[in-house]
Amino acid sequence: MMEINIFIDLLFKNAKERGLENFEIYYTSSKSSSIKVFNQEVDSYSDSTSQGISFRVLENGKMGYSYTESIAEKDINFLISEALENAAVIENEDIEEIFCGGEEYTDVEVYNPDLEDISIGDKVSLLMETEKKAKEMDIRVKRISHCVFGNGSSTRIIKNSKGLNLSEKGNSAYIYISLVAEEEGITKSGSSFKVSDNFSSFNADTISKESVEEAVSKLNPVSIGSKEYKAIIKNEAFASMLGAFTGIFSSDNVQKGISKLKGKLGSYIASENVTIIDNPHMKRGMASSSFDAEGVPTKYKEVIKNGVLTTYLYNLKTAKKDGVKSTGNASKGGYKGTLGISPSNFYLKEGDTTYINLIEKLSDGVLVTSLAGLHSGLNSISGDFSLAAEGFFISDGKITNSLNQITVSGNFFDLLNEIVAVGNDLKFGLSPIGSPSILVKKLSISAD
Known part of the structure; x- marks a missing residue:
């Protein structure tokens, strides 16, 4: 598989060589993982990645689209030809455009590289501590239904024939717990979560306390x-x-x-x-x-x-x-x-x-x-x-x-x-x- 920036440059070059004047390349990639613990053991672990690229071309006032998950040189001709074919059969009368760029873009904090370095062991320890504290907090807590930690990151790139060339990377993580409390035959659920890009902000005491208090407060x-x-x-x-x-x-x-x-x-x-x-x-x-x-x-x-x-x-x-x-x-x-x-x-x-x-x-x-x-x-x-x-x-x-x-x-x-x-x-x-x-x-x- 070709490195994405090389692929984008080749796609851009080929589109120009075919005489196209209004086109856009849009790339996204993401990776995510989640860990679930149950009864102080790792119950499941998943890890996934995905990426894809789309091509838009404005030809004779009509916008044609194409896309592929494969990032290989052979896909370049397909993306351009498919988009042109789709533009030729579109009957929509809406006026569309390829954006020429804005005067000013605001820098936004959306990525924390430290989050990528958190070990699986640290995530598991946090989950086990959260589950343990929730069970011990109140004798009416009968079952922990879910105790999950997940994190993910994503990248976007937009490049077009009008001179636009933008990229952005972001990431975040979350912890979630749900549980069941019971008293005199009545059962109620409670849950708590936190989303952050800072691992140190995830606190087992806070998360477990919130979920237990919610469940117990609903009894009677x-x-x-x-x-x-x-x-x-x-x-x-x-x-x-x-x-x-x-x-x-x-x-x-x-x-x-x-x-x-x-x-x-x-x-x-x-x-x-x-x-x-x-x-x-x-x-x-x-x-x-x-x-x-x-x-x-x-x-x-x-x-x-x-x-x-x-x-x-x-x-x-x-x-x-x-x-x-x-x-x-x-x-x-x-x-x-x-x-x-x-x-x-x-x-x-x-x-x-x-x-x-x-x-x-x-x-x-x-x-x-x-x-x-x-x-x-x-x-x-x-x-x-x-x-x-x-x-x-x-x-x-x-x-x-x-x-x-x-x-x-x-x-x-x-x-x-x-x-x-x-x-x-x-x-x-x-x-x-x-x-x-x-x-x-x-x-x-x-x-x-």
């Missing part, structure tokens, strides 16, 4: 009546909901008429407490990057500012349709993927209220700690949702009993307007979508 649940309650939606729970609705901010969906935000720029679509940020320059953020999938410089933006919708998310094609500049949100699902639109590190901006103060402010109501069924229980176009949830009852400003399974329902667009306070506990899940905890005027809750 009570039932409540079905009605509208004042509610707090905890950070991870609202982040998962926000993640399910990110498509409403895509300019492509707006232009196709499948987002309710069409025609809403400059209008209030949420309470003044709501500012939603897309920040590709976040230090060590999971989706931080200096350029998007088209090579456009990424930029920080407040998509909603104090309740007002300020922008949609654009790539080059949709920006041209609206007569605006791309926001640097072009995305590709790997080298095989066609161009789409995605947010980067996307989150509800923190407020200045502590989690404890949110609970005191609520006084009497419901704390929603997790949501399930996000893929089937909501409609991203209408905003309607009906989701299985877990939570606690709050009385006199204090968390009391956990609740038997409940269902929360409503409309996401209405919910954004019902937010009366935002916590200062911003948290990201195992994705680049984050949120602090929020206090809402009312939430429809039905007991199962």
Whole structure:
């Protein structure tokens, strides 16, 4: 297999020799590994690598695509010929372009070389310590379901005929534990995780304590009546909901008429407490990057500012349709993927209220700690949702009993307007979508 930079240079040279004036080479590679321990033994270990390259060419106003996993000299002619053939049969009238480069690219910290040097032994020791501490912390812990450490790295290269030549490497790691606690025949699960590019930040005491406390706190649940309650939606729970609705901010969906935000720029679509940020320059953020999938410089933006919708998310094609500049949100699902639109590190901006103060402010109501069924229980176009949830009852400003399974329902667009306070506990899940905890005027809750 040929070294990738040599292959790219040869592909570039051949495309030029064939008289092509508008083309792009896009390369991605990734490697990942994961280790799972069970009962103080290594239960499984996996290690994988992948790479691929795609070629785009603009010929007679039509964009043709090709790709291959093989990085060998024989593949060069295939990539060029296949892309040209595909361009010749495309009937799409959309105007596309090869990007000529941005004036300035922001340096982003996305790679820590020290993470590549962590030994398998150190990872196993961390997992075994985490599992052991979780088991010993409370006699009600009956089973550790998962105790996993994973890490990965990725590389992107974009080079095109307009002079663009960009590359970026990133890496990160995570630890995850889930367990089951039991008391008087009732079983409840708890979990905890941490994502970082710094191995020393993974702490067995913290991870095990969080998972045990979550599981044990759910034991001895009570039932409540079905009605509208004042509610707090905890950070991870609202982040998962926000993640399910990110498509409403895509300019492509707006232009196709499948987002309710069409025609809403400059209008209030949420309470003044709501500012939603897309920040590709976040230090060590999971989706931080200096350029998007088209090579456009990424930029920080407040998509909603104090309740007002300020922008949609654009790539080059949709920006041209609206007569605006791309926001640097072009995305590709790997080298095989066609161009789409995605947010980067996307989150509800923190407020200045502590989690404890949110609970005191609520006084009497419901704390929603997790949501399930996000893929089937909501409609991203209408905003309607009906989701299985877990939570606690709050009385006199204090968390009391956990609740038997409940269902929360409503409309996401209405919910954004019902937010009366935002916590200062911003948290990201195992994705680049984050949120602090929020206090809402009312939430429809039905007991199962």
